[in-house]
Amino acid sequence: MMTTRRKLLQVAALGMVCGVGGRALAAPAPKKLTIGVGGYTFAYLPLFVANASGFLADEGLQIDLVQTGSGATAMAAMLGGSFDICGLVLSDVILAATKAQKISVFAPLMTQYASDAIISKAAAERVGLKPEMPLIERIKRLKGLTLAVSGRGSGIDKMWRYLFKLAEMDPDRDVTLTVIKLDQMYPALRAGQIDGYNTTAPSNSRAIEEGLAVWAARPSQGEVPGLEGFVYTILAASPSALQSNRAELTGLARGLARANVLINDDPMRAAEAVHQALWSQTDLSLLQHAIADQHTAFARRMTLTQQIFDQNKDFMRGFGDDVKSVSYKDVIDSSVIDALT
Secondary structure (H helix, E strand, O other), X not given: XXXXXXXXXXXXXXXXXXXXXXXXXXXXXXXXXEEEEOOOOHXXXXXXXXXXXXXXXXXXXXXXXXXXXXXXHHHHHHHOOOOOEEEEEHHHHHHHHOOOOOOEEEEEOOOOOOOEEEEEHHHHHHHOOOOOOOHHHHHHOOOOOEEEEOOOOOHHHHHHHHHHHHOOOOOOOOOEEEEOOHHHHHHHHXXXXXXXXXXXXXXXXXXXXXXXXXXXXOHHHOOOOOOOOOOOEEEEEOHHHHHHOHHHHHHHHHHHHHHHHHHHHOHHHHHHHHHHHHOOOOOHHXXXXXXXXXXXXXXXXXXXXXXXXXXXXXXXXOOOOOOOOOOHHHHEOOHHHHOOO
């Protein structure tokens, strides 16, 4: 008897959902990965977009995001086994290597040091700071202000110190740096408890859009010398977790690559994806403006080169960090993203 093409398609479709004896085959359970991040900021935007857009679900992954309040807390939790993966500042991983802490960086997130600084309008009027002033003049005007950091030695702390060094100022004498959790910086500024902070969007963009603050420095726009093309945040895991979850981390990297393309090509859609998932209290148009403004901080093609590593080491040496003994291979494992090319 002749078998028709329709019959063959029907049999093939049946085989996709049935096992031996016609029993239904259950879809494979998604692989769950717990990822710790310091806060819900643009520092980890590709991860958030990949998850909210369904790119990671397409890879058979179920992602549990945990906000810890600071990168140091997230790192400690990962080293303690609470997280599979952690979003961190690359320089923090290099510093951890000097303490014999084994952490493998396997994917970049933010490829421009985009921790933009703001101060309240009241503080700007008090010290005479205007956004159109040259960068160094703006920084000098911050003298005497109280500025937030997420932790001593954090990426935010280092950004302030780098800026003050450019202006030949002493951050330990000329300003007051106070520790506040990332998600509390905007409320603290609004309440007048601090004069300013630097962080990645959207909380700083929100303060600007609402007329609460003005820009003091914008490394995201390449105006800070020495920080052009600086890989700021990354995803990392313990070497053992990287090996045991290699297939899942490769799927995660594929999702990140798709997210980077979406952020660059269609920031409006990227904003829509993360709006309800993470920032429902933030106006959608603000998120759209912020992602469009900073989309170049996320590279279309992910790389973890020796040059990227060396630039971070040079940055750290400026703060007296003794990282000479740390090599590229001590902290970078590019095999996951290399597998994508």
